[in-house]
Amino acid sequence: MIKYDKNQVHYVTATVILVKDAKYLICKRASWEKAFPGKWTVPGGKLEVLDYVLREKDTSDQWYNVLEDLAKREVMEEVGLGVKNLSYVTSLVYIRPDKIPSLIISLYGDPVGEEIKLCNALTEFAWVSLEEAKNYDLIAGIYEELEILDKMLHSGERIEWSKA
Numbered sequence: 001m002i003k004y005d006k007n008q009v010h011y012v013t014a015t016v017i018l019v020k021d022a023k024y025l026i027c028k029r030a031s032w033e034k035a036f037p038g039k040w041t042v043p044g045g046k047l048e049v050l051d052y053v054l055r056e057k058d059t060s061d062q063w064y065n066v067l068e069d070l071a072k073r074e075v076m077e078e079v080g081l082g083v084k085n086l087s088y089v090t091s092l093v094y095i096r097p098d099k100i101p102s103l104i105i106s107l108y109g110d111p112v113g114e115e116i117k118l119c120n121a122l123t124e125f126a127w128v129s130l131e132e133a134k135n136y137d138l139i140a141g142i143y144e145e146l147e148i149l150d151k152m153l154h155s156g157e158r159i160e161w162s163k164a
Helices: 066-079 142-155
Strands: 011-020 023-029 044-046 082-095 101-112 122-128
Touching: 011 066, 011 082, 011 142, 023 066, 023 142, 044 066, 066 082, 066 101, 066 122, 082 142
Parallel strands: 011 101
Antiparallel strands: 011 023, 011 044, 023 122, 082 101
């Protein structure tokens, strides 16, 4: 069993499920990626200190909308689209191969723009329905996040992740 320090620092990561015409954008990770090479996922990435310290504070001590700004930056960097109407889907913790825990906040939103321009860490993309997503080799949990979002969009109710 791996021992963990109770004071272990976490990465904070935001992912975004883009929704357009009842379909979800998924992307394939490059084969050289350390985590989940060749698997399909949604755009996202880690919070960096430079995401906020170079801008003016919103109060005397704090920055607001850091997660939202991170999500927008990552979507732009990874697929070349803007994003609006961000909302919460779920959250999870993943222990990376380098043993650093990563808190991942899954969001969804509407894409701004039409032309997808993949970064070099992604090799393919597809707009898929929930049913079509079953045909892709998704990172574990991504399908369930799409399922949660699909139910939320159809029912209008907040749905929590649960082990089936």
